[in-house]
Amino acid sequence: MINYLGTPMLETDRLVLRKIERSDAQRVFDHWLSDDRVMDNLIKGAHKSVSETIERVTEIVRNYDSKEFCYWAIELKTSGELIGAIDLFNFDSLTENCEVGYSIGYKWWNKGYGTEALRAVIDFGFRQMNIHKISAAHNLDNPASGKIMRKIGMEQEGTIKHMIRNAKNHYKDCAVYGLLQEDYFKNVK
Incomplete structure (x- = not known):
């Protein structure tokens, strides 16, 4: 059973x-x-105004009342800079599975922050929440995201054609990854 x-x-x-x-x-x-x-890799596209972001952040903050809501801001310890976000979502109580998603600001790409954040959230999900399987997907034109997933032990399970349609009305194929709790515990140091 998931421990929310x-x-x-x-x-x-x-x-x-x-x-x-x-x-x-x-x-x-x-x-x-x-x-x-950053946002080309996400369905909704880039925000055009800060009011759009205020609305989104307000919605996130409101959802913190639920124990089933897991959404983190990613902040650098040394400077306090806010560099991205990561969340666990689409919880399925029957299978005890969920998905993970993340966004890192362009200025902080290729510095290992995505891998570090994903590793922390995956570890929390398996150790503290008792999740059975965590899945993720990335657009095929964003292979760096797949590299992050592989670094923490996720394995590509397949490709789904036209899985999403972005804000520019283009369909994108996505690689789907997964990691089982039992495999994570076998391989974690």
């Missing part, structure tokens, strides 16, 4: 994963939600 714990603070060597706050909205907009390079 909400969104507790998680720490890694370089990151603090914490609840997002309304006061973060401008930084969320500036650092990733308004950037086409």
Whole structure:
């Protein structure tokens, strides 16, 4: 059975994963939600105004009342810069499976932050929440995201054609990855 714990603070060597706050909205907009390079890989596309981001952040903050809501802001320990977000979602109580998704601001790509954040959330999901399987997907034109998934032990299970349609009305094929709790525990150091 999934042990729902909400969104507790998680720490890694370089990151603090914490609840997002309304006061973060401008930084969320500036650092990733308004950037086409980041948001092209997501269904809704880049935000055009900070008011759109305020609305989204307000919705996230409101959802923290639910123990079944797991959404973290990713913050650098040294500078306090907000660099992205990561969440567990689509929980299935019958299979005890869920999905994970993440966004990192372009300025912080290729520095290992996505891998570090994903590793922390996967570990939390398996150890604390008792999730059976965690899945993720990435557009085929974003292979760096697949590299992050493989680094933490996820395996590609297949490709789904036209899995999403982005904000520019283009269909995109996605690679689907998964990791079982039992496999994670066999391979974790």
